Every structure is written in C-alpha cells, then in structure tokens.
Amino acid sequence: xxxxxxxxxxxxxxxxxxxxxxxxxxxxxxxxxxxxxxxxxxxxxxxxxxxxxxxxxxxxxxxxxxxxxx
Amino acid sequence: xxxxxxxxxxxxxxxxxxxxxxxxxxxxxxxxxxxxxxxxxxxxxxxxxxxxxxxxxxxxxxxxxxxxxxxxxxxxxxxxxxxxxxxxxxxxxxxxxxxxxxxxxxxxxxxxxxxxxxxxxxxxxxxxxxxxxxxxxxxxxxxxxxxxxxxxxxxxxxxxxxxxxxxxxxxxxxxxxxxxxxxxxxxxxxxxxxxxxxxxxxxxxxxxxxxxxxxxxxxxxxxxxxxxxxxxxxxxxxxxxxxxx
Numbered sequence: 001x002x003x004x005x006x007x008x009x010x011x012x013x014x015x016x017x018x019x020x021x022x023x024x025x026x027x028x029x030x031x032x033x034x035x036x037x038x039x040x041x042x043x044x045x046x047x048x049x050x051x052x053x054x055x056x057x058x059x060x061x062x063x064x065x066x067x068x069x070x
Numbered sequence: 071x072x073x074x075x076x077x078x079x080x081x082x083x084x085x086x087x088x089x090x091x092x093x094x095x096x097x098x099x100x101x102x103x104x105x106x107x108x109x110x111x112x113x114x115x116x117x118x119x120x121x122x123x124x125x126x127x128x129x130x131x132x133x134x135x136x137x138x139x140x141x142x143x144x145x146x147x148x149x150x151x152x153x154x155x156x157x158x159x160x161x162x163x164x165x166x167x168x169x170x171x172x173x174x175x176x177x178x179x180x181x182x183x184x185x186x187x188x189x190x191x192x193x194x195x196x197x198x199x200x201x202x203x204x205x206x207x208x209x210x211x212x213x214x215x216x217x218x219x220x221x222x223x224x225x226x227x228x229x230x231x232x233x234x235x236x237x238x239x240x241x242x243x244x245x246x247x248x249x250x251x252x253x254x255x256x257x258x259x260x261x262x263x264x265x266x267x268x269x270x271x272x273x274x275x276x277x278x279x280x281x282x283x284x285x286x287x288x289x290x291x292x293x294x295x296x297x298x299x300x301x302x303x304x305x306x307x308x309x310x311x312x313x314x315x
Contacts (some may be wrong), residue, residue: 001194003199003200003203003226005171005203006200007200007207010204010207011204011207014148014207014208014211015144015148015151016147017151020149021151022147022151023148023219023282025143025146025150026143026147029143029146030275032089032273032277032279033151033276036277036279037277037278037279040143042194042283043270043280043282044280044281046274046279047274047279047280047281047282047287048282050270050273050274050277050279051270051291051294054146054150054266054270055294055295055298057150057300058150058153058154058157058266058295058299058302059298060304061150062157062158062161062302062303063239063302063305063306064152064165065154065160065221066161066163066306066309067156067309067310070247
C-alpha cells in the first residue's frame with residue numbers, strides 16, 4: 001500500500017508540481033474556451049491567441065524557475 | 071495525417087521513460103538479485119496493461135469534442151511542465167539527466183539496505199515495481215492522450231510505445247548497464263515540444279476553434295513551440311549556477 005501511495009503521489013506530480021504554472025495554464029485555457037468563440041474574431045486568430053498565451057506562460061514559467069522563483 | 075507524429079511522439083516519450091526505469095531495474099538486479107527485479111517490473115507492466123486496456127476503450131464512449139478538450143488540457147499540463155524542465159536543462163540551470171549517476175546512486179542506496187535475503191526480496195520487488203509503475207504511468211498517459219485525439223490513433227500510438235519497450239529491453243539484455251549513449255536530454259526537449267503541440271491543437275479543437283490549415287497547423291505548432299523553447303533557453307542561460315572553482 002505504501003508503494004502504491006508513493007506511485008499515486010508521483011502520478012499527481014506529473015501534472016501539478018508547480019501550482020502557479022498549472023494555474024496559469026488552466027486559467028488561460030478556461031478564458032480561451034469561454035471568451036474566444038464569442039468574440040467573432042477573423043479566421044484563425046482565436047487559435048493563434050490560444051498558442052500565443054500558452055507560449056507566454058511557458059516562457060514566463062521557465063524564466064521564473066531560472067531566477068529561483070519556484 | 072496524425073499517424074506519423076503520433077507514433078514518433080509515443081515512441082520517443084516512451085523510450086526516455088523506459089530508459090529511466092531500466093536504469094533502476096538494472097541497479098536492483100545487480101545488487102539485490104534478478105528474481106525480485108524482474109518480478110517487480112513484470113508485475114508493474116501487467117498492471118499498466120490492465121490500466122491501458124480499461125482507460126483506452128472507455129474514452130471512445132465520451133463525445134470527441136469533450137475528449138479533445140480534456141485530453142488537450144491534461145497534455146498541456148503534463149507537456150508544458152516537461153518542456154519547461156527541458157528548457158532549464160538545456161540552459162544549464164538544472165543538471166542534465168545522467169543515467170550513469172542515477173545507477174550509481176541507486177546501487178549505493180540498495181547496498182546500504184543490507185544483504186538480500188534468499189528467495190523473493192521485498193525491497194527488490196518494491197523498488198522495481200515502483201519505478202516501472204511511475205515511469206509506465208507516464209507512458210500509458212501519453213499513449214492514451216495521443217491515441218484519443220482521433221479515430222484510429224490509439225493503435226499507432228500503442229505501437230510506438232511497444233516498439234520503445236522492445237528497444238529498451240533488448241538494450242538492457244545486451245548491455246547489462248544503464249543506457250547512457252542515447253541523447254536523452256535532447257529527446258526530452260523534442261518530446262516536450264511534441265506534447266505541447268498536440269495538447270494545444272486538441273484543446274483548440276475541443277473549444278471549437280478553427281486552426282488555419284486544419285491538421286497541417288500541428289506542424290506549425292511544433293515549429294512555434296520549438297522556437298519559443300530555444301529562445302527561452304537562451305534567455306535563461308545567464309541564470310546558470312556558477313561552477314565551483
């Protein structure tokens with residue numbers, strides 16, 4: 001049981017080891033899901049915005065970790 | 071269209087995970103005996119197969135758009151964490167993954183636990199079982215996440231993972247030492263890019279967004295994440311810890 005508990009903890013950490021980073025990803029996805037389809041943006045722009053936000057979160061998260069922020 | 075990237079992503083991701091598991095299983099086998107090492111690893115592989123057989127078909131009963139959004143979200147949480155680590159390794163902020171060092175650490179820890187008893191060694195079984203489960207869960211998730219993205223992708227993704235397992239088992243049998251020659255850190259960087267691209271594409275599909283060029287935009291996403299990761303690694307480089315003189 002102890003081994004299975006350790007496996008479960010490790011499995012959770014695969015997705016959520018940095019709350020701020022995971023929160024930013026989830027928040028951006030939720031915002032895109034709710035807002036983007038309603039804005040009536042020109043063809044393809046919504047998809048580009050989705051990528052741009054995620055790329056920004058990735059870069060910020062890496063830079064924050066490098067500076068010792070997490 | 072997605073078949074080739076699916077096989078490549080599943081193969082490369084599974085290869086790095088299985089190599090990490092092989093290092094520890096080899097350490098267990100050489101210090102505590104092969105019976106417990108192989109028994110623990112085999113038990114975990116059996117359990118993982120059951121898990122994959124249960125989860126894979128269950129996803130086909132959920133509407134595809136919901137699956138795309140859910141799997142895309144999980145793939146992004148997993149893939150962005152993975153890619154961020156690869157960026158930090160590439161920038162020199164955190165040390166590169168070293169299989170030889172991991173092997174040395176594990177063998178020292180196992181030796182410190184005292185001599186192995188005769189018959190089944192609980193420590194050997196538990197250690198091999200745990201590492202195979204931890205790395206294997208990642209493989210199962212990647213295969214199911216990639217396979218659930220479209221009709222007929224589960225089999226190619228499973229094939230990629232099975233091929234990686236075959237390669238690693240053969241390498242383990244042939245070498246009897248950790249596989250250090252494979253450029254694991256470079257592979258991890260590439261896999262992170264692929265996982266983020268797949269995750270973004272499917273999350274967008276699940277939201278009902280239109281991708282310019284439809285499925286071909288997956289290639290553009292791969293190029294986009296690759297460029298962002300390379301630039302970020304460069305920006306992070308000044309934050310490398312200073313080496314001791």
